[in-house]
Amino acid sequence: MKKHLTLEFDEKQSYNQAGKHVRDGLSTSLLLGDNLWIACDERSSLERLTRLDKETFGSHTSFELHKYLELPGGKECEIDVEGMGFDEHYLWIVGSHSLARKKPKKKDSMEKQIKRLAKVKDDPSRYLLARIPMIKNKETGEYELHKTCERPDIPNVKLQASQLVSYGDKNKLWQVLASDMHLKPFMQIPGKDNGFDIEGLALSKEKIYIGLRGPVLRGWAMILEVEIEESKSEHFKLKPIGENGEFYKKHFLHLEGMGIRELRVVGHDLLILAGPTMDLDGTISVYCWKNATKQKPEAIVHRKELERLFDVPHGSGETSGQDKAEGMTLYDDNHVLIVFDSPTDKRKHGDNGVKADIYKL
Template sequence: MKKHLNLEFNEKLSINKAGKHVRDGLSTAIILGDNLWIACDERSSLERLTRTDKDTFGNHQSFDLTEFLELPDADSEIDVEGLGFEDHYLWLVGSHSLARKKPRKADTPEKQIKRLAKVKDDPNRYLLARIPMVKDKETGEYVLRKECPHPDIPNVKLHAAQLVSYGDKNKLMSVLANDIHLKPFLNIPGKDNGFDIEGLALSKEKIFIGLRGPVLRGWAMILEVAIEDTKSAHFKLKPIGEKGAFYKKHFLHLEGMGIRELRVIKNDLLILAGPTMDLDGTISVYRWKDAMKQESEAMVHRKELERLFDVPHGSGDTSGQDKAEGMALYDESHVLIVFDSPTEKRKTGDNGVVADIYKL
């Protein structure tokens, strides 16, 4: 059983430099109070919508992330693929992936073939960061701040920070460089089953990072990391694994699907799963029971995962459309699903789009 929710965007804030509307590339979402925070995969901003009635979020505001974070390239996208919230901080993660150029049908076959050989590496994509998020006392809206007092602890300040850089990437990529499972995939574009982050979830000190790819013989992967603060606007990874490893790996048999979004609900982890390759395919929501109690690396077989429901996707005349990309906890028993490349049927007016609410 599903219901619908209308998302209304402001046209003046919604068109990127390439002319793409924010509603056409929704990649992740999170609900805090009456605010829906949402990201588009081809921008360097976050969008905030506010509940205007029981079926609608509107009053669109856009927050330019270059005002809060140190981005290496002011003109390239971050490709935000995951949002999380913990202890007055909004967390975000970029895809950390390479992108292969799309052939253009109007070009000659020779140009199309040449374009398909080009791989793009945007430095802004290698981002794991947190930004203070507090309620504005006058409006009651959640807002981002580069720095502000902690609302509950006197004489403590919250400040924006990000994972330390390592060359033209970041520390996460450097510690994964020789990983026995991931090393062969780090130089492969995301939509070619290469390394591609999609999904972020937090629980106390645990930070879970979902991988759309690679999928290894049907097994998807979640990375778990923890961070250590520094005196600068950067934080470091903290050793959490065997022999001082900076990460743990959890493998889940999602029946060949990769991870599109992660959400913590009590001690469980909800997983939005879908194709790792650029194709129409099954999209489903799973529950990993008691994932928050897991202390060691895990192998979670399909019978240990609860498959809650499937999400319809485009096919035939709508091939490549209505791809479920983001999942937010709507309340204790429902999730909100937002879609990349929505069909015309899903769009409302010039600037609206419909999201779906599913009962867990």
């Protein structure tokens, strides 16, 4: 059984340069206290909503990420934020790290539409793994982002916005994965073509879990596990964690052909929002991987070792391509809140609102 929440955005802060409203492209969400943090896949900002009552979040504030981080593509470049997490006074974000194929436009000539399908876009700001200090304002009760600040619980300790070191127009994560025996063939394929595409980020102490929407290999999805070397500068490095000094571990999960859309840690378990890797209508489900954070070697998890909790309805027929569950956050100990990309008119509320769904675990 599910119930709804209404998310109300401020019209003046809600449109990108292309005229797309933030509610039409929600990609990830994170609830901290009375603040719901949301990212849109075609912006270079994060959105904060505040709980107004039991059924509504509003008081929209937009935070431009170029004020805190060094964006390789400049402040107007699309980041495609696809995952958020919070740990030790830091908000973590990850970009899709993916290529994007152009969409044909029906108003164009047949020749132009065909040419657009041959064009692939590569935005350098998508290759972003970063953390930004986030502190709760004692007077307002709101969580706020900072470029630098003092750690509130430990005197004389400074928190610094930082990001994974880059080499050229790609970061270190992309660089090390580009030679991986499973991922190498997919690194130059756009995400919507079952190419490499990050969606989902979760934190457990020093461990960082990164979900891959694609590629899916014969029905098997992948979760990457990385750790970082602490740094006082604006850039951090990956820490060798593999048996042979690799900078990452790969965990394979049989999600019955689905890729990963979002990750959340609950105790030692990992909640997984899973859905189609390709651009199509298909089953969207929430799974639980028990004791995921206790895994030491790389894991291969068969379908019977995963608990399928529930399915999430999606658009079909006249609403094909709409109501695609993209973001999932813990609402309380027993529920998750799910937000949707490309909402149907029925899901929209007024000129600037949209409904999110709460599901019992």
